[in-house]
Amino acid sequence: MSQRWLGRSIGMAASAGLGMLPGASLAAADAALLPRNLSPWGMFESADIVVKAVMVGLAFASLVTWTVWLAKTVEIRRKTALARQRIGLLERDTQLAEVEQASRDGNxxxxxxxxxxxxxxxxxxxxFDDGFKERIALRLERVEAAMSRQIARGTGxxxxxxxxAPFVGLFGTVWGIMNAFIGISEAHTTNLAVVAPGIAEALLxxxxxxxxAIPAVVIYNHLTRSIASYRALLGxxxxxxxxxxxxxGDRSLFRLARAAE
Incomplete structure (x- = not known):
């Protein structure tokens, strides 16, 4: 009797072990699909090549944004300070020849x-007639326009x-989610632990x-206001x-009138 009971116990244990094998294999498959690192760098390393290219392009665009901000901020501040210094000379001097002599070497x-x-x-x-004043005004308008284009260069x-940038990032997200769903169909599982990492990589x-995009818009508006202030100084x-x-011109006409008397 003891031998019969022992054989029955061994058979039940074997059957239970065989019944647990499919679940164990699915759990092992799910664990194999999980990425080892869910940090931003880990998600970048495990992302698809297209999503990686999108991320690299966006990182480069962010670098360009901050580079333009630094370069244009330094340029605008330097030119604004110099323009205010020149305007001080214009307010102090009373003759055009004196101002031209002081600014002859300036660019x-x-x-x-x-x-x-x-x-x-x-x-x-x-x-110094009316035609002369019109020609002066036209020349100054051309100089102002040229200087305005020069200082605004690079902000576009x-x-x-x-x-x-938001639409490029959205393209990478759509592509990554497509790959995540393809991975779900191939793994034959809807376990959230398997689906979530791929979606997280796409949302990155x-x-x-x-x-x-956000710093680019803020910096562009800031530089636009600074350039508008600089243009006002030129005006x-x-x-x-x-x-x-x-x-x-008035002094010249006055001298001519005195000479005619």
Missing amino acids: DAVAQIVQSASREAALSGGM VLATIGAT ATALGLVA DASVMVMLLVSRE
Whole structure:
């Protein structure tokens, strides 16, 4: 009897062991599909090649954004300080020749405005009539426009990054989710522990897109306001040059009238 009971126990244990094998194999398969590291770098390493390319492109776009911010901030501050210094000279001096002499070696915007007005005065032969004032105004407008284009150069890429980066990140997310669902169908399991890592890798692309886009938009708006302030300074410098020209014209007409008497 004891032998019969022993044989029955061994058979039940064997049957239970065989019944547990499929579940154990599925658990082992699920564990094999899990990534070892769910940190941002770990998700990047385990991502698809297309998603990796999207992430690298967005990281490069973010680097470009901060590089443009640093370069343009330094440039705008330097040119704004120099323009204010030149405007101080225009307010203090009373003759165009004196201002032109002080800014002859300069290559900044206000110095070019003064030099352009002096060249037109020389070409006009000292005839301070209404036509001369119109020609001066046209020259100063051209200089202002050229200097404005120069200082705004490079900021357009920020608008492009701010507008396109979220959609590029969304493309990487859609591609990653597609691969995650393909992996689900191949693994024949809907276990959340298997699905979640692939979706997390896909959503990382969207997060990087926002990280690249939001600073780009904020920096672009900030630089646009700074450039507008710089353009206002150039407008003030042009007005002051026109005032100097008008005063010199009035003095010239006064001298001619006195000589005629």
